Amino acid sequence: MTNLQKSMGGAVGTFVALSTILGSGMMILPGTSYHELGKSAWMPWAVAALSVIPLLYCYAWLGRRHPSASGVAHYSEIALGPAVGRAAGLLATFALVTGIPATAITGGRYVAEFSGAGSLAWAFPAVVLGGATVVACLGANVSGKLQVTLILGLFALVMCTAVVALSAHGLTAPSTELPRFSRLGGVLTAVYVAFTGWETVAFTFEEHKRPDVIPRIFAASYLIVVALYALVLLGLFAAVNPGDKVLDSAPLLILAERSLGNLGRPATLLLVVAPITANVFASVLALSRLVFGMARSGYLPALLSRVRERDRNPVTSVITVGSTLTLIAILGSSGLVPFEALFILSGGIYFVLYGIGAASFAKLARGDMARVISVMCAVTVVSVTLLAGPPMWLCWALFAVVWLGTATLGRRPSTVGRRRVDS
Template structure:
């Protein structure tokens, strides 16, 4: 992939279901002070993105954070990071697809689309991933361009029709900001997932530019959405917690609102699922190549070196999870909670790897900023994020214990 396609793949991974819910939810809770948690999240993520772009440029690997942490912190941390990254994506991708299915079912009035749509999207994502990264990236360019155009036009029309309502200068309480910040931060995750595709970039030196360009576009898009909501929608509207984009479109586009919102949802979900399935298949391939997963998953197709076995296994597994979640066997919201917390933990692990590998005054400053960010967000987030750190510790201890047991077994065999 070149720089342009790489940027759009990054945008596809970052922009997902969070964009459709979080701006409205934060506005409903904090009124026009909702910009505060968004600004905090946007600023605090900068040093973490610097870490990942630095690592990606110097260590482009399909294993992403698993490889970085193994190089910097040892095999146990690397294996733990890889396992949790796989788990986070395996939970997050079906949750995103199901969110799209619920939107489509509600808009069309056809209840079966709640599970048919996510299965079809996953099947399409698997097929595109089998075709190769270039095909997937080219398709995502078109989807994201259409998505950005629709969101930007909707927000701009809302501002033109209703006038600009400036953000409030009244700062909300720390407790209320913290509760919203936990959710809003999810909208700024995804770059750690992009790292799993770095091995397929033509030039690793372009990775920092890809991160910078995608970051600016994401911030602009979220800002337009918030300003559009401030201008066109009352913060007490209960629909802000369920379908804020539909409300914004209705106030801006009139009769075109429902079809426009439906297209936006389909484009957003499809692009995100396509990019995430590609990333997860590369992660599984990388972990298999490192010996952490069964060896057959590292097989590649000779003509283009595409890890087709891992793509098929990933697509099939995700489809099964979607069917189980859609059947009501468990609440699909749990998938979001699990994946969101683990994503943030992996940001912290990446920052720790950067701190160990990078040198110089800038590296020390970035490391300090990362420490402050991770500690602050963790404290504000509360039990849901604390449990993710506990999960990381438990898995780390389990991997360490398994490694010691395997080592003792190997020593005994040598002795015998």
């Protein structure tokens, strides 16, 4: 079996994780939640941040013990059988194929609006996806180092914007008034999108030099993500009225303008371009690894499992993924593919993958701590699924259909037993 080269260190791995998690949600969700709930908007963010911890624990545990380019497909195959593994892998592929172009298109719309050049709405997604493909062809370590630069720049800019806003307008205490349950539930479901991405990071774990540091990568990236969202939210509390309608479309723009004056618009452009570019670069890398892993396992054409001999980089998979995503982004930005549908499908499937990962952990892990974590994950998954309503139910139904379909088509010769021993 061909394995990928272990070239990624812990620091680069942490920034790859940050790039995967910080995407288009950062540009919209703090503003929409504040517009909906006022200064009680911190509540759904706190609930989401705390309740996602057990799910992250599961993925960190699985990644450390079973590092594989197939990520959740590999974990669920070991734990729950080949049919579940194949269904999880196919759904993960579908989620990324829809979610990555949607993220790139979001960046294109921002850039087009800021510059006044409408053609950038489709040109920016095409350029950033093309660049991500070229960088992924150079290897995971090159891609990771580039993402370090982008995320460091983003962190410095968010810190500067929020600190200036708090200095100029004063720290405003969050409200302790509990919103109506229906409103809180709706915002909570949306906010969870900001805490998806760690399941995608798992597709790069095979290339980590030291899988034992994966839990630390998860912990560090989690704390940084929470800090960034908290800074943005506190900055909005201080500088912006919750009734401002701009919060639903461009919260970072109004925050930057209130904080930095004339520098607000160019600063906002950087705040948009940095996370979008980093997210697309990280996600293209992750998807190419997933496609490679699925092909290596026999679930996709064997051609996609070829690697370049000198560095064991799956360039065939990278080029195929990059070309497909670029085409979808161009179609989506032109209106031929519904843009909103891309986000709805990908967001729901990401959460389904969290649930599958948690179920795999529950099957493989032993001990009292594992049982407590499994129960906490079950409560989170069921609660969010019920609160989210029909769109999330549709994603679980889609998983069930794919699972039953793969089981009906028959089982391939399984390597599950051997993988359990190897791991």
